[in-house]
Amino acid sequence: xxxxxxxxxxxxGGRQFPILVAQGVKAMGxxxxxxxxxxxxxxxxxxxxDVWQELxxxxxxxxxSFFKSNNVDKILMAGTINKPKVMDVRHLDMRAIKLxxxxxxxxxxxxxxxxxxxxxxxxMPVVPAHEFLPDLLTPEGTLTQREPDDREWEDLxxxxxxxxxxGEMDIGQCLVVREGIVxxxxxxxxxxxxxxxxxxxxxxxxxxxxxxxxxxxEEVDLPSLGLDTIKAMADGGATCLGVEAxxxxxxxxxxxxxxxxxxxxxxxxxxxxxxxS
Numbered sequence: 001x002x003x004x005x006x007x008x009x010x011x012x013g014g015r016q017f018p019i020l021v022a023q024g025v026k027a028m029g030x031x032x033x034x035x036x037x038x039x040x041x042x043x044x045x046x047x048x049x050d051v052w053q054e055l056x057x058x059x060x061x062x063x064x065s066f067f068k069s070n071n072v073d074k075i076l077m078a079g080t081i082n083k084p085k086v087m088d089v090r091h092l093d094m095r096a097i098k099l100x101x102x103x104x105x106x107x108x109x110x111x112x113x114x115x116x117x118x119x120x121x122x123x124m125p126v127v128p129a130h131e132f133l134p135d136l137l138t139p140e141g142t143l144t145q146r147e148p149d150d151r152e153w154e155d156l157x158x159x160x161x162x163x164x165x166x167g168e169m170d171i172g173q174c175l176v177v178r179e180g181i182v183x184x185x186x187x188x189x190x191x192x193x194x195x196x197x198x199x200x201x202x203x204x205x206x207x208x209x210x211x212x213x214x215x216x217x218e219e220v221d222l223p224s225l226g227l228d229t230i231k232a233m234a235d236g237g238a239t240c241l242g243v244e245a246x247x248x249x250x251x252x253x254x255x256x257x258x259x260x261x262x263x264x265x266x267x268x269x270x271x272x273x274x275x276x277s
Contacts, residue, residue, distance in 0.1 A: 009245065033066075
């Protein structure tokens with residue numbers, strides 16, 4: 001019986017997630033083939049790779065050929081990529097152009113879902129990266145010393161419904177509200193910049209929520225938060241963060257919760273069944 005290790009192909013972006021995923025893959029004894037992108041990838045991932053190649057962003061044909069030539073069984077995606085640069089047609093090969101521009105909806109979920117389908121057709125299914133790091137998933141319930149007060153709970157319920165409705169249109173994951181008024185919706189700028197903008201417009205006491213978009217694929221794009229999220233909230237005077245439990249990644253959780261406690265910020269893992277049914 002063939003006992004050769006599973007070969008995992010990792011599409012590595014920026015920040016710490018690809019490093020953590022690479023560590024998790026190696027800890028499970030799998031062979032790791034890593035593709036990185038000039039100017040986007042956290043290059044610290046190289047030390048964990050059995051095979052490594054740096055590619056230019058948008059060269060989908062070369063990416064697929066690299067993984068197939070190294071007998072990759074499954075694909076993981078981890079880390080941030082600059083979406084405007086992904087969409088720059090000057091950097092795309094014909095395979096990427098066909099994939100992206102056949103999409104009527106060019107939101108994150110639609111494009112990433114099509115990319116996952118492309119790998120699937122090549123016999124390399126995309127699997128959730130958090131399977132190798134289950135402790136990163138946000139638990140349900142209040143995570144800080146302080147629970148949300150009545151006004152914050154009202155804002156969380158209000159924001160949850162709007163965020164889910166917007167998510168059905170593949171818009172954003174993050175929403176900033178205060179007393180029933182929306183001050184920011186996440187677009188291309190990312191969560192931390194959305195919080196900064198929302199707090200500037202809404203003033204002190206803003207509530208931030210981040211949810212899993214309906215129809216979003218867990219394999220390619222879970223919502224994420226971490227220490228920088230709490231720093232942005234503290235700087236802007238936001239007082240409460242709600243994030244969808246078990247469907248979001250919480251990086252540096254211990255340090256982030258400690259900072260939230262220092263600033264009196266309530267952080268809670270939410271689920272529709274328990275909190276908003």
